[in-house]
Structure formats: C-alpha cells, structure tokens
Amino acid sequence: MHEIITVQVGQAGNCIGERFWKLACEEHGIDSCGSYHGESDLQLERINVYFNEIRNQRYVPRSVFVDLDQMSINKIRNSTYKNLFNPELLINGKMSASNNFAKGFFTEGAEILPELMDTIRRVAEECDLVHGFQFLHSISGGAGGGLGSLLIDNIRQEYLDRIIKTYSIFPALSMSHVVVEPYNAVLTMNHLIENTDETFCFDNITLFDILNKTLRLPQGSYTDINHILAQVMIGITACFRFPGQLNMDLRKLAVNMIPFPALHFLTTSFSPLQARHIARHTNINELTLIKQMFDVNNQMLALNPQHGKYLTATGIFRGRTLSLKLLHDYISEEKNSQRFIQWIPNNCKIAHCDIPPNEFSRSVTGIANHTGIVKQFDYILQPYTKLFQRRAFIHWFIDEGLEEIELIEGENKIKDLVKDYKQYENDE
Numbered sequence: 001m002h003e004i005i006t007v008q009v010g011q012a013g014n015c016i017g018e019r020f021w022k023l024a025c026e027e028h029g030i031d032s033c034g035s036y037h038g039e040s041d042l043q044l045e046r047i048n049v050y051f052n053e054i055r056n057q058r059y060v061p062r063s064v065f066v067d068l069d070q071m072s073i074n075k076i077r078n079s080t081y082k083n084l085f086n087p088e089l090l091i092n093g094k095m096s097a098s099n100n101f102a103k104g105f106f107t108e109g110a111e112i113l114p115e116l117m118d119t120i121r122r123v124a125e126e127c128d129l130v131h132g133f134q135f136l137h138s139i140s141g142g143a144g145g146g147l148g149s150l151l152i153d154n155i156r157q158e159y160l161d162r163i164i165k166t167y168s169i170f171p172a173l174s175m176s177h178v179v180v181e182p183y184n185a186v187l188t189m190n191h192l193i194e195n196t197d198e199t200f201c202f203d204n205i206t207l208f209d210i211l212n213k214t215l216r217l218p219q220g221s222y223t224d225i226n227h228i229l230a231q232v233m234i235g236i237t238a239c240f241r242f243p244g245q246l247n248m249d250l251r252k253l254a255v256n257m258i259p260f261p262a263l264h265f266l267t268t269s270f271s272p273l274q275a276r277h278i279a280r281h282t283n284i285n286e287l288t289l290i291k292q293m294f295d296v297n298n299q300m301l302a303l304n305p306q307h308g309k310y311l312t313a314t315g316i317f318r319g320r321t322l323s324l325k326l327l328h329d330y331i332s333e334e335k336n337s338q339r340f341i342q343w344i345p346n347n348c349k350i351a352h353c354d355i356p357p358n359e360f361s362r363s364v365t366g367i368a369n370h371t372g373i374v375k376q377f378d379y380i381l382q383p384y385t386k387l388f389q390r391r392a393f394i395h396w397f398i399d400e401g402l403e404e405i406e407l408i409e410g411e412n413k414i415k416d417l418v419k420d421y422k423q424y425e426n427d428e
C-alpha cells in the first residue's frame with residue numbers, strides 16, 4: 001500500500017487537521033475511538049493510505065501533530081477525538097513561536113526538530129512504502145510558517161523522491177492583529193517554492209466570504225471555515241482513499257497538474273456549497289456541478305476564473321449516479337473555451353469516486369493551476385514591501401538568527417513566480 005503521512009503544524013494546521021480527521025473517520029466508518037463500525041468493504045479497501053491498523057479493525061490516523069506551544073495540541077489531547085490519535089504523535093515544544101517565523105525556523109523550532117524528525121522516521125518505518133507527505137499549516141504563523149518550512153526542508157532532504165504536498169492558508173491581512181504576518185508569509189513562500197511538489201492555496205478572506213454570502217452564516221468562526229477546508233481536503237483525497245473508476249494518486253495528480261516545477265501552486269473550488277441541513281435533499285446535476293467548479297463564488301481563494309488562464313484543471317466528482325459521459329462532454333466544452341490555454345492537450349481532466357461524501361449525494365472538488373493565483377502573491381508582497389522598505393520590525397527576526405538576505409530572496413522568488421505565471425496569462 002502507498003501510504004501518506006500527514007504533518008499538522010501550528011494552530012491553524014492542527015485545527016484544520018482535526019476537522020479533516022473527523023470527516024475522514026465518518027467516511028471510513030471509524031468512531032471517535034478508532035473502531036470500525038462501517039457497512040461497506042470499500043471503506044476499508046484503501047484505508048491504509050491514511051490510517052494505520054494497530055489491531056483488528058482499530059485504526060489510527062497516520063498524522064503527526066506539532067506546535068511550539070501547548071495550546072493547540074492540548075486542545076486535541078482534550079477533544080472528543082482524544083482516543084483516536086496516537087498520543088506519541090502529539091508533540092509540542094516549550095515556548096511559543098510568538099508569531100515569528102525565525103523562532104519557528106531557527107531557535108525554538110531547531111530545538112524540537114530532532115524529536116520531530118525521529119518521530120516522522122518512526123512513522124515512515126511502519127509503512128510499506130511511503131508515497132508522500134501532506135502538510136497542513138498557515139503560511140503566516142510563527143509555527144505553521146517557520147517550523148513548517150523547517151520540517152518541509154528536512155523531509156525533502158531525507159525523502160528526496162517522495163511527494164510533498166501542502167495545504168497552505170494565506171492570511172486575511174485586513175483582519176489580522178499580527179503586524180509581521182507579511183514577513184512570515186514571504187519567508188514561508190521561499191521554502192514552498194523550493195521544496196514542495198504541490199501547494200494547495202486557500203485564503204481566509206475568501207473562506208469568510210463564503211460563510212457570509214453563500215452559507216449566510218455572518219457570525220461564522222474558524223470552526224466553520226475549517227469545516228469547509230476539511231470538505232475540500234476530503235474531496236481532493238477521495239480518490240486516494242477509495243477505489244474508483246477514474247483514479248489518482250499524489251504523483252499522477254502532480255504530473256497532470258504541474259507543467260513546470262515552479263508553477264506548483266494550485267487553487268481549489270467546491271460544490272455544493274450549502275448549509276448542512278439542506279444538503280442531503282439536493283440532487284445537483286452534472287452541468288451545475290461543472291459550472292460551479294469554474295464559478296467565482298465557489299473558489300477557495302480570491303480567484304476570478306474569468307481573468308487569466310487555466311494551465312490545467314481536474315474535477316474530482318463523487319456520487320453513484322453521475323453520468324461520466326455527461327461529465328466528459330461538459331468538461332471538454334470548458335476545455336475548449338477561451339479560459340484554457342490550448343497548447344497543453346487534455347489539460348482539463350476528471351476523476352471519479354462512486355462513494356459520495358457523507359453530507360451530499362454528489363459533489364465536485366475542483367483543482368486548478370491558474371495564472372490568476374498571482375493576485376494572492378501580490379496581496380502579501382504589497383504590505384511586505386511597505387514594511388521592508390523601512391526595515392520595520394525586522395530586528396525581531398534578525399535576533400533569532402535570520403539574515404536580511406533571506407527576506408530579499410523570498411521576495412525575489414515570489415516576483416519570479418509572478419512573472420512565470422503572468423507570461424501565460426494571454427496565451428491562446
């Protein structure tokens with residue numbers, strides 16, 4: 001079996017991860033203590049991709065939970081799912097990263113790194129064949145960004161030929177109370193550009209907008225947006241977790257989605273976006289699913305698919321009664337539209353998993369490599385530049401061992417990435 005190891009770092013990473021495991025357990029018939037109570041063999045056929053079986057029909061998520069302070073990890077230690085997770089894989093340091101990338105990467109992070117790498121090695125040794133790693137983190141947190149980057153770099157060195165994918169949360173800077181988030185984000189991007197194979201980008205502003213405007217939950221909290229994020233992750237991973245007619249794994253996904261190594265920043269979309277209580281009654285048709293996959297209101301990032309070009313896209317469709325013929329027909333219409341560059345043949349694909357998600361009878365999770373992602377990069381570069389021109393706040397980073405050149409390198413790499421994406425913006 002080709003196993004995937006999950007690593008959740010920092011507060012955002014751990015909170016989103018907890019949601020992801022909740023939904024994954026529901027889909028595989030696993031209760032909050034790890035026992036199987038499902039009704040179909042299909043739930044178990046590929047369960048080893050994400051879970052370890054520790055004894056007969058008792059399953060444990062193959063996930064390492066990491067933070068520098070205790071708060072997010074203690075929350076998991078005391079949650080409803082406390083008996084599901086392996087306590088040896090819940091690891092916290094002594095001191096918070098205090099919103100500082102450099103603490104997470106150099107001082108506090110470096111101290112905890114040997115223990116973390118030992119743990120990850122142990123988890124990897126228990127696998128038949130590690131297929132890859134998936135990281136969950138915010139790019140602007142001290143732990144998620146700094147320690148997350150340190151772990152990604154070290155895993156890349158030690159597991160050179162394995163896939164590293166990340167689910168990376170971009171900050172809502174307009175709502176932020178932390179002034180140095182743009183620095184953290186730029187520094188983290190430096191490592192994501194160098195050392196990941198696939199980075200799925202999400203932004204908190206868009207997710208809060210979905211809560212407000214689409215789901216009409218104006219008082220929505222992180223728990224609500226983490227639920228949407230978990231739904232998307234569940235959608236992306238459906239074809240790895242279940243057998244399906246049109247299947248995928250991490251490597252196939254990368255091969256199909258990423259035309260050039262640097263351009264590995266992916267956006268996602270999801271449909272149906274509906275409040276939980278009405279979801280089950282809606283039987284959304286094939287055409288609507290496809291339209292929504294490409295609709296601006298269903299994107300998980302500030303992306304307007306009408307502006308710029310799709311380099312590649314994949315729709316992961318779930319549901320028993322979906323007509324693959326219809327999906328293929330509609331998707332080739334999309335592929336032939338102006339929104340797709342035409343010089344990559346077959347750059348719009350579908351994958352299919354019969355088993356629907358728990359909440360809906362049908363769904364689609366869209367994954368796209370789209371030139372419009374540059375807007376997100378500009379969004380962190382602008383405030384970064386204003387701060388850095390005046391060298392404001394950088395002493396906090398220098399004091400922890402960061403050299404100014406790393407900020408400049410990060411900035412330059414993002415600018416190059418923006419240039420690389422923009423050159424395809426007007427391609428036929």
Ligand SMILES: Nc1nc2c(ncn2[C@@H]2O[C@H](COP(=O)(O)OP(=O)(O)OP(=O)(O)O)[C@@H](O)[C@H]2O)c(=O)[nH]1
Nearest residue numbers: 010011012015097098099138141142143144171222
């Ligand atoms: N989507 C989502 N974003 C979160 C959550 N918690 C924090 N964030 C965002 O993540 C960024 C801060 O990162 P955190 O993950 O809190 O920080 P950390 O990695 O724990 O590191 P420290 O900053 O040192 O505490 C901010 O932009 C927050 O808006 C969460 O549960 N879900």
Ligand SMILES: [Mg+2]
Nearest residue numbers: 010011141143
């Ligand atoms: Mg924290």
